[in-house]
Amino acid sequence: MPSPVIQPVLQQDPHSLRENRENVLEIAIGRQIRAYRKQMNMTVSEVSKLTGLSIGMVSKIENGNTSPSLTTLQTLANALSVPLTSFFRQYEEQRACVHTKDGEGVEVEGTGTRAGHQYKLLGHVGSNDSGVIVEPYLISLTSESDTFQTFQHSGIETIYMLEGAVTYRHGDELFELRAGDTLFFDSDAPHGPEELLELPIRYLAIISYPQNK
Secondary structure, eight states, X not given: OOOOOOOOOOSSOTTOSSTTOTTSHHHHHHHHHHHHHHHTXXXXXXXXXXXXXXXXXXXXXXXXXXXXXXXXXXXXHHHHTSXXXXXXXHHHSOOOOXXXXXXXXXXXXXXXXXXXXXXXXXXXXXXXXXXXXXXXXXXXXXXXXXOOOOBOOSSEEEEEEEEEEEEEEETTEEEEEETTOEEEEETTSOEEEEEEEEEEEEEEEEEEEETTO
């Protein structure tokens, strides 16, 4: 009897509106106030006593459900020992977005690159609040090579096949990948193309890793 398929539980809803309204001033201010309160190891009740605001009002402000006056914000800033302007940082912070048109990616010379193997970086966002660096590459293989050097680095990698067919190694396992196939793996294990089956080959390789490494 086949084993039941276990559906993964997503930690974030990609269609969520409430959690992604960071451009709304009240939401941004509330999150900053909550973050500073937690840094001070203070409870909502303690902030309420220091500021004279009700517990319910402090909660509404932290949840972005009300628009506090400047006087109220100054009172909270004094209680949390931070400048008033610090509450607006998340709202004012620029969120990076990279648009790369067809053929405009940056060609990269990486370890293991061979003739006929093209690595094109499609975009890059440096230090950011998520704590994660993501590097998307378009990899094209147009000529055969007798041997392939495997790669090994920290993070998680996703490969999505666009064209052709390749036998791809991950650790001790081999996977035959064709257009439309996806391989998602821990990139700390040795990995890389093992055998070129149908040329030309093109696939997306998206690498993500902690930005402090």
